[in-house]
Amino acid sequence: MSVTTIAPSPRAPARRIPEQVLRLGIVVILIAVIIVLGCVVSDRFGTMNNLLNVYEQSTDLALVALGQTLTILTGGIDLSVGSMISLLSVLTSGLINSNGDLVLPVCAGVLLLGMIIGLVNGIGIVVLRVHPLIVTLGTGAMLQGLALLYTMEPAGGVPDGFDFLAYGRVADISVGASIVLVVYLLASFLMRRTATGRHIYAIGDDRHAAVLLGLPVRRLTVLVYTLSGLLCAMTAIYLVARFGSGQPYAGANYTLASVTPVVVGGTMLSGGRGGVIGTLLGAYLIAILNDFLNFLHVSTEIQLVVQGLIIMLAVSAYHEGKKG
Amino acid sequence: MRHGLKAALLGTLAAGFFAGAGHAQSQSASSPGYQGAPRTELFNPALTSCIRDTGKYKKAPPYTIGFSNAGLGDSWRVVALDELKQGAEDHKDVIKKLIITDAGHDDAKQVSDVQDLASQGVDLMIVSANTEKALDPVVTRVMRQGIPVIMLDRRISSDHFVTYINASDPMMGRLWAQWIVEKLHGKGNVVLLGGQAGSSPNENRMGPAKEIFAQYPGIHILDTVYSDWSPVKGKQVMQAVIAKYGHKIDAVWSAHGLQVPGSIEAFVEAGFKPGEIPMHTTADVNGPLLMALKYKVPMLEISDPPAQYRTAIDVALKVLSGAAVPCTYTVNSQISVTAGDETPSIKSDEPFASLALPDKPSNYLVTNDLGHSYDPTTAHTQYPH
Numbered sequence: 001m002s003v004t005t006i007a008p009s010p011r012a013p014a015r016r017i018p019e020q021v022l023r024l025g026i027v028v029i030l031i032a033v034i035i036v037l038g039c040v041v042s043d044r045f046g047t048m049n050n051l052l053n054v055y056e057q058s059t060d061l062a063l064v065a066l067g068q069t070l071t072i073l074t075g076g077i078d079l080s081v082g083s084m085i086s087l088l089s090v091l092t093s094g095l096i097n098s099n100g101d102l103v104l105p106v107c108a109g110v111l112l113l114g115m116i117i118g119l120v121n122g123i124g125i126v127v128l129r130v131h132p133l134i135v136t137l138g139t140g141a142m143l144q145g146l147a148l149l150y151t152m153e154p155a156g157g158v159p160d161g162f163d164f165l166a167y168g169r170v171a172d173i174s175v176g177a178s179i180v181l182v183v184y185l186l187a188s189f190l191m192r193r194t195a196t197g198r199h200i201y202a203i204g205d206d207r208h209a210a211v212l213l214g215l216p217v218r219r220l221t222v223l224v225y226t227l228s229g230l231l232c233a234m235t236a237i238y239l240v241a242r243f244g245s246g247q248p249y250a251g252a253n254y255t256l257a258s259v260t261p262v263v264v265g266g267t268m269l270s271g272g273r274g275g276v277i278g279t280l281l282g283a284y285l286i287a288i289l290n291d292f293l294n295f296l297h298v299s300t301e302i303q304l305v306v307q308g309l310i311i312m313l314a315v316s317a318y319h320e321g322k323k324g
Numbered sequence: 325m326r327h328g329l330k331a332a333l334l335g336t337l338a339a340g341f342f343a344g345a346g347h348a349q350s351q352s353a354s355s356p357g358y359q360g361a362p363r364t365e366l367f368n369p370a371l372t373s374c375i376r377d378t379g380k381y382k383k384a385p386p387y388t389i390g391f392s393n394a395g396l397g398d399s400w401r402v403v404a405l406d407e408l409k410q411g412a413e414d415h416k417d418v419i420k421k422l423i424i425t426d427a428g429h430d431d432a433k434q435v436s437d438v439q440d441l442a443s444q445g446v447d448l449m450i451v452s453a454n455t456e457k458a459l460d461p462v463v464t465r466v467m468r469q470g471i472p473v474i475m476l477d478r479r480i481s482s483d484h485f486v487t488y489i490n491a492s493d494p495m496m497g498r499l500w501a502q503w504i505v506e507k508l509h510g511k512g513n514v515v516l517l518g519g520q521a522g523s524s525p526n527e528n529r530m531g532p533a534k535e536i537f538a539q540y541p542g543i544h545i546l547d548t549v550y551s552d553w554s555p556v557k558g559k560q561v562m563q564a565v566i567a568k569y570g571h572k573i574d575a576v577w578s579a580h581g582l583q584v585p586g587s588i589e590a591f592v593e594a595g596f597k598p599g600e601i602p603m604h605t606t607a608d609v610n611g612p613l614l615m616a617l618k619y620k621v622p623m624l625e626i627s628d629p630p631a632q633y634r635t636a637i638d639v640a641l642k643v644l645s646g647a648a649v650p651c652t653y654t655v656n657s658q659i660s661v662t663a664g665d666e667t668p669s670i671k672s673d674e675p676f677a678s679l680a681l682p683d684k685p686s687n688y689l690v691t692n693d694l695g696h697s698y699d700p701t702t703a704h705t706q707y708p709h
Contacts, residue, residue: 050443057436154457243458294440300426
């Protein structure tokens with residue numbers, strides 16, 4: 001009888017690069033590649049003015065995608081974000097109606113309403129035990145209907161100076177985009193350094209196990225949809241600042257667009273893996289890609305094809321990483 | 325005396341406004357029609373007109389011109405873009421580059437597009453705004469940066485631009501409404517079939533039309549629906565309206581011709597026989613004209629010539645040469661009404677039957693000035709880009 005012994009490896013096992021760091025690295029490399037290519041295409045692409053424009057242009061998508069990241073990390077999705085933005089944007093400008101005295105109370109009310117709508121989404125999901133996709137699809141339809149009932153046309157207006165939120169610059173750096181950056185850093189801290197954040201990951205990774213472990217699954221599910229609602233309200237207010245009015249279809253493109261930076265940023269649609277910083281980088285990637293394609297004078301149809309290819313490439317790269 | 329005054333007025337207008345290319349060059353592809361100076365200018369009761377000094381924008385060629393398009397998506401905008409490219413090709417001796425962006429009818433993208441064009445260092449920007457309010461802040465900012473902006477066919481809500489080129493949306497809206505009022509002798513039910521809610525052509529045609537209707541208590545607006553300039557959506561919304569009101573509908577005021585084929589189809593499918601379909605208003609598109617003749621639909625066509633996009637290049641070059649331009653640059657509209665349907669206020673510039681082109685497809689624009697052989701599916705312009 002022979003005894004087989006397994007000799008210890010003469011070398012310490014190579015340290016593997018953490019999966020999330022690898023994903024963030026891919027996005028950063030893609031951004032860098034686009035910047036280099038852009039500089040080759042035009043000497044104006046790499047100018048600080050253009051890059052700061054891109055930074056500003058990422059704001060709306062980054063905001064709404066943050067909420068989407070949280071819902072996706074729990075294994076869900078929020079398909080009501082577009083309609084919510086539409087409704088809240090028309091309410092913001094419609095109720096302010098160019099009256100400076102109403103800016104603060106209306107914005108506060110809109111932020112609260114966004115949270116309430118998100119709360120209703122969350123409660124609907126945990127009480128009805130229906131997949132978030134179905135619940136938020138339903139509320140999304142209702143919210144779009146309410147937006148159109150309120151107005152069929154751009155509603156109201158905002159006083160002078162309100163657009164500072166969207167176009168304002170301090171030391172030439174966008175105020176709105178910088179606020180979003182701070183929000184992301186706070187969210188990253190929440191997700192990485194607090195029990196609440198770790199529990200959200202745990203729910204998305206294995207909801208059943210999270211329940212067995214006694215984690216507050218229902219409460220946290222309601223929380224992430226409430227936060228998604230709050231971020232939709234912030235996006236709506238930002239868009240009103242950018243457009244000068246609320247539009248009944250202002251959010252129409254954000255429902256699916258909000259998923260793109262999440263996926264590109266390395267968050268798995270199945271939940272439990274990923275992170276908010278990846279989403280922020282994903283939003284920057286999409287903004288700089290759009291800018292680059294404009295500099296290339298590529299038609300909109302081709303732009304859509306290129307964006308689709310980038311998403312597919314990114315997602316397939318992450319899947320390879322997961323297998324490895 | 326009257327003739328002398330008229331001649332003096334025409335002379336002043338010709339010297340002040342119509343020097344160079346532009347104003348009176350939007351004839352239809354089918355027949356010359358009205359060849360005079362824009363009626364909106366001639367009939368303007370104001371003693372003075374707004375003229376913009378563009379001396380501060382004067383630059384030596386060659387120029388880089390940016391065009392931020394709201395989007396394509398309908399036949400009018402496809403033809404119009406070809407007109408713009410043709411204009412750039414005609415002037416490639418002084419135009420180094422024409423950069424075109426397309427927002428796909430997305431306000432957020434168009435705001436970014438405008439910023440990107442400014443970053444690319446264009447000498448002048450032409451903007452066709454998706455919606456008039458949403459693009460206002462960014463266009464205002466571009467003007468503040470010192471880049472002259474020309475609004476084309478779709479304006480922003482403020483006056484923060486050099487000039488606005490269009491075919492007078494208010495005039496079209498009012499004339500369509502006045503014709504309906506006169507045809508109905510001041511009594512009847514009207515449906516307003518709009519285009520894209522919030523876009524300036526829709527708002528600036530529908531608003532003035534409502535003002536006309538409001539002067540006649542016997543005119544009732546049954547419903548206002550929006551087609552997004554699409555015959556498919558036009559048909560959907562009109563099916564719902566017909567189901568609701570049926571034969572109570574006496575007239576359909578449409579903000580353009582793009583959606584009219586859908587509306588007439590909806591009436592036909594609802595069982596309305598030739599001669600029963602209520603009167604419609606239209607613009608530019610071949611399909612409604614052919615359908616009006618086939619189904620005996622009383623129809624008023626007022627053109628919104630896509631050639632205004634070619635005019636935009638001429639005006640851009642005037643601005644960059646420092647020449648003064650009117651604050652609103654109107655291109656001519658042709659008026660054509662079905663035989664026997666003229667009213668005291670509305671007379672045809674050209675016979676309706678000759679405007680319709682049976683050998684061309686339904687979505688063909690009869691008012692393009694790229695010639696009879698022009699085919700938007702095969703057109704290829706060698707514009708500088």
